[in-house]
Amino acid sequence: MGPKAYAEGVIVGTSTQQQPPATVEELIGPELAAQLERLDVTSRKMLSGKLPGERRSKRRGRSVEFDDFRDYTAGDDLRHIDWNVLARLDRLFVKLFREEEDLALHLCLDLSPSMDSGTPSKLIYGARLTAALAYIGLVKQNRVGVSVFGVGESGQASTPRRLSPLRGRSGMRRVGAFLLSQVKEATRGIRPTIDPGQTFSGAMRSLTRAPGARGVMIVVSDFLLSEGLEEGLSYLGAATMSGAFDTSCVHLVSPQEHDPATARSAGVYGDLRLTDAETGRAAEVTISPESLARYRAAFEAHLARVKQCCVSRGVAHFLVQTSTPMPDLLLRTMRRGGVVG
DSSP: OOOEEOTTSOEESOBOOOOOOOSHHHHSOHHHHHHHTTOOBOOSSOOOOSSOOSSEEEEEESSSEEEEEEEOOTTOOGGGBOHHHHHHHSOOEEEEEEEEOOOEEEEEEEOOGGGSBTTTTHHHHHHHHHHHHHHHHHHTTOEEEEEEESOOBTTBOOOOEEEEEEOSGGGHHHHHHHHHHHHHHHTTOOOOSSOHHHHHHHHHHHHHTSTTOOEEEEEEEOOOOSSSHHHHHHHHHHHHHTTSEEEEEEEEEOHHHHOGGGGGGGTOSEEEEEEOTTTOOEEEEEEOHHHHHHHHHHHHHHHHHHHHHHHTTTOEEEEEETTSOHHHIIIIIHHHTTSBO
C-alpha cells in the first residue's frame, strides 16, 4: 500500500506492515476490558430509547422509582396524584418517576485505504477503539450497532456494511467477528473506484436517514477527503440538530502524519514517487525541509478545517494520535468530552 499523497504532493502517513488482529482478544484484551467495566456511554442530549434498559434516562416516565413532584394540570392521570400531600397542603401535586430506557449506540468505522497507514496503524487502532466502545455499551445493556464504510468488493465502493444492533455482554463475540472480517478485507489493498468523499457522504446520509435511527453515534475516521467532507458532516449535523443523534467524530492521525520527518527510517526522504492510497494517482516529489514545512502548514489547516466543520454543526470532535494508549483515550479524553462516564 503506497502512502497517501496530499494537496502539496507531500506524504500524509506511510504504509503499514502491521498484521491485523486475528482474535477478539487481540482487539480488546482482558486488562482493558476490566478497566472499561465501570464506564457507560453518555449523551449530551435527551434521547429516546425503544426498549426498557438499565440506563437511567434524562426523561421522567413511568418506572417505580420516584423522582420529583410537579403541580397538577387538567388531564393528568389521577392515579399519580399524591393524596398525602393534598391532605397536608390542600394542593394537588403529581408524582413523577424516573424512566429507565436503553440507549442506542451507533459505531461507524472508516476502512478506506488511507486508514491502512501509519505506525501504529490507524486502521487497527480504529478497530480496537470501535471494539472497546462496543464493549462498554454491551456490558451496560445498551443497544449497539456497528457499521463500516470505505471497503469494497472487487474495487467497488459499497454502501455501509452493518451489524444489526445487539444487547448484552454475549454480543461482543459477534461484534468482534464482524470487525475482524471487515478489517481483514480492508487490508487486501483493494481501492474503491469512486471518490472516497462520495463514499463518506453517502455513508453518513445512509446511516443518519435509516428508519428509526436515533441515539449516540460515534464516527471513527482519518477524514482524509479531498471532497465530500462538508457534505458528509452536514448529514451528521442535521441529525444532531434535530435531536435524533448525539454525534461525535474521532479524528485519527498517525505520528508520521504529524511529523513526516519521523518516517525517514522508512526511506521517506529525498526524491520520491508517491502514490495516493485511495485514488492511485502518483506524484514525483522531493522531500526536503522546505516541502516538509509546507506540508505541516497544509496539514494543520486540514485538521483545523475538519474540527471547524464538526463544531459548527454541533458535532463533537476528538483529534487522536494512534500512539495514544487506549486507556488514556477512553478513561481520560473521551470521559472529559462526555462520550463515556
